[in-house]
Amino acid sequence: MIKVSLQSVVGAGYRDFWNYTGRYRVAKGGRASKKSTTAAMNFIYRMMKYPDSNLLVIRKVYKDHKDSTYTQLKWAINRLQVGHLWECRLSPLEIRYKPTGQKILFRGLDDPMSITSITVDVGYLCWAWFEEAFQILNEDDFNKVDMSIRGDTGGLFKQITLTFNPWSDKHWLKKRFFDVESSNIMAITTNYLCNEFLDASDLALFEDMRVRFPRRYKIEGLGEWGIAEGGVFENWKEIHFDKWEISKREGVRSAFGLDFGFTNDPTALSCSLIDLKNRELFLFDEHYEKAMHNDEIADMIKRKGYAKELIIADSQEQKSISELRRYGIRRVKAAEKGPDSIRAGIQYLQQFVIYVHPSCTNFGIELSNYVWDTNKEGQLINKPIDDYNHLIDALRYSMEPIRKRDRGR
Known part of the structure; x- marks a missing residue:
């Protein structure tokens, strides 16, 4: 049996995020903040723990999955040293847990019918992950998926996870998840400073950004909301x-x-x-x-x-x-x-x-x-x-x- 220390492969800074079981789990952050890689490892770990769980992964455009979420989840499987237990397929794009038949399914908002009609063979579709959620400008698109995670889930907790870079404070994500207090929402901000896996050259890139592009550094470095005041194009x-x-x-x-x-x-x-x-x-x-x-x-x-x-x-x-x-x-x-x-x-x-x-x-x-x-x-x-x-x-x-x-x- 292979034993893997989660502390050593995941690192610090995401304990509450990892363990949260409320309806909405939201992480905004800068680049290299570990938010997406941590989410990917968390889903692999959870699906192996809960044999009736299935995951729906959403991006605004379906074709973007192959080089982002699909690759991240494959990386997470290998990082946790459980590659022999998972099957990753490109056609159709999906990842399957061999011992039980549980699946990770990938969909895009550019094909809404593929989401509303989705079903699973084993267990329940209880979790969804919106990666690069800031790209979803229409809140109704999110609501349609949110409503698809409904019905009996065999006692499993239902959860929507959202990860994104906070490009503008005018986005509906801020008002819905960060400007409210709710026992059903966990909304956190992370940045590269909690990523102990970065080396000196990585940190130098952020320092260069801080000096040369302070506005970009606040968003992509520190994970702060972009301020849209003074926009050149309002049209x-x-x-x-x-x-x-x-x-x-x-x-x-x-x-x-x-x-x-x-x-x-x-x-x-x-x-x-x-x-x-x-x-x-x-x-x-x-x-x-x-x-x-x-x-x-x-x-x-x-x-x-x-x-x-x-x-x-x-x-x-x-x-x-x-x-x-x-x-x-x-x-x-x-x-x-x-x-x-x-x-x-x-x-x-x-x-x-x-x-x-x-x-x-x-x-x-x-x-x-x-x-x-x-x-x-x-x-x-x-x-x-x-x-x-x-x-x-x-x-x-x-x-x-x-x-x-x-x-x-």
Whole structure:
């Protein structure tokens, strides 16, 4: 028999979270705070302890599970040294406890019918885990899943667990779980300071963030709520829409923009449809990834089917633009930019109602946190912060040719 010390593999800081059995268990926190890995280990431990339990794991977009929650739960199984007892399958995406047949099921809010009709073969569906819960902007989407955890559970406790980074204090999560007192809610805030498994290089990254990006450090470092005051874009909302139906509108045109990144910043691709007549902008796709080489960027653009589109890219990366052309992205060209181009681009985007497709989760984060900067007295100035702007910069670049033609009408 293998014996594993939970103290040694889980670490400190989550005792109450681990043992809580009330209806709602909520952990907001910064990056590297152990909230998601601790939740994953806790679910594996619990399912082995309670033979009638089953778990439903929810993300806003189903496809995001494979490289996040599914991988985290596989890691937790191996961390607890019980890999021989579990079967992990990719098609369908699920994890099964071999001795009993209990299951961990994965669903996305982009397919609500797959959630409302869910059943299990063994025991009861008594637990649900919302990972990256901040991405769920519509509280009703949460309520539908909450109501699905109902009925007889054979004496097991029913529980919804939510883990997320607290990007904005305007989110419904704050009002519902953190601004109330209830015996049925455990809401905690954690950060990297409780993660004893970080090494010196990890801690140095947070110190660099504290110095260079203090606003980001409060959210991603300390786990504090992002303050949305002074938002640059108040003209956006998240809605489901069919890009093919929008593209059929008279005069609608597409716009693609690319902002390069690597070590600290992501490469960001913005994809949108512009309805000039109705002053509507539809963000239908994005890419957001660090450490991408130019050949990988080209492959990503081809894989998405945009290789023949006009893509306006950051003009400071002329070498990268040249390499992308050599890799087959022939219509990529440099943004013109020019004096005061950031403010001019922002002012033009503010003329539109911006609709964000739910699959564009990083756009939602940037639009929520892109704010006007402040002076030494704390007063807002007419200049945005240089952060949470990678997709927004790509969007600005993509709009350059449209703005020039629009100005000449």
